[in-house]
Amino acid sequence: MKFYLPPQISRLAIAFAVFITLFLVARHFLVPETFGQYGHYRGASLDDNAMPVIHFSGQQACLDCHQDIEDLKLQGPHKGIHCETCHGPGQAHVVSGEAKDIFKPSGREFCGNCHSSNAAKKKETIHQVNMSTKNPGKNCTECHNPHQPWKVKK
Amino acid sequence: MESEKVRSSRRKFLKSAATLAGATIGYSWLKSTQFLVHGAEPEDKSLPWYGIVIDIEKCIGCGNCAKACKNENDVPKEPFFFRNWVEQYTVKNDGSVIIESPNGGIDGFKQSVPDDEIFKSYFVPKMCNHCAKSPCIQVCPVGATYDSPEGVVLIDEKYCIGCRYCVQACPYGCRFIHPVKKVANKCTLCYHRLKKNLAPACFEVCPTGARMYGNLRDKNSELVKFLKTHTTQVLRPNLNTGSKLYYNALSSEVK
Known part of the structure; x- marks a missing residue:
């Protein structure tokens, strides 16, 4: 028996075939290679996100050279505070080893960032001072060793 | 009475329909096109499943986390867009609530309300909640944001x-358009650091240990132990976003 398709249907079928082929070809070139590898996203993007260089070196990198400072800190309430909390990002310093590549904090405002009194800070969590009445005009480090601030110079 | 011609064309139709359906199903099983059928990847149990805890009782509002985040992720200091930031909530004796976040808390806080008018006050550090069912992923029209x-x-x-x-779409306000790159930007939990076995920058610099991150799949991790022994809450639980950022001692004023 001869298979019979009306001409308007067969023309439509050809048009559909052309459109679907064009769509598949365009899709092949437009969809990135790794799209759908793990889910509805470009799989290679995971590597892109893992790429950026670090600026904070991490505490272990500091301890590799400065264990002596850590030993000072360990004796009091500043233990557990990482070097980069106050000294800022240290990766450049880790690479070069030069003192100019690390931030050396100074000034009342810097210490006050944590230690200025504020009703929102718990008394058990942090030692607080009233920055406007406590030795105004003087630098905190004139009396306090920055790595052992609980000890006051006589 | 059915003619032989009708019966044979029906048989032919059913045969071709079955072939077409079979081919479609077979095609969808091909691995390269699996995402056409379902978007979610099978869970890989060997990888960690990160969760975050922020202990509001320990936060002192120093803003180191917000500052470190900008440094680590090269987000320009100004204009003031943040991947993470700190808010100060102050409940006054008359019941009114003041919410402040000067420069995202990056330069620290000064209490603007006299002490005798304060009922209570606390800091709330905010960042991406890394939702398991996040609205921001659902709305992306091109598949440019995803759950790793x-x-x-x-x-x-x-x-x-x-x-x-x-x-x-983000109900927590954690996304912005990067002023230089002109594309969406947000906290990545320092994915580039996690991959190098380093702590994310904000966790690295927090002086009081108010922040904690860890593997929710590991039932012996510090994070899971903390969640077991404390009453924690996520922000806007009613939105069912599957948030994985848990706050300890979260007060009801926090939005």
């Missing part, structure tokens, strides 16, 4: 078209 196998919500900067849909 580790449960970190990431952005594909090369694929993002900067349409800002996700910025509006």
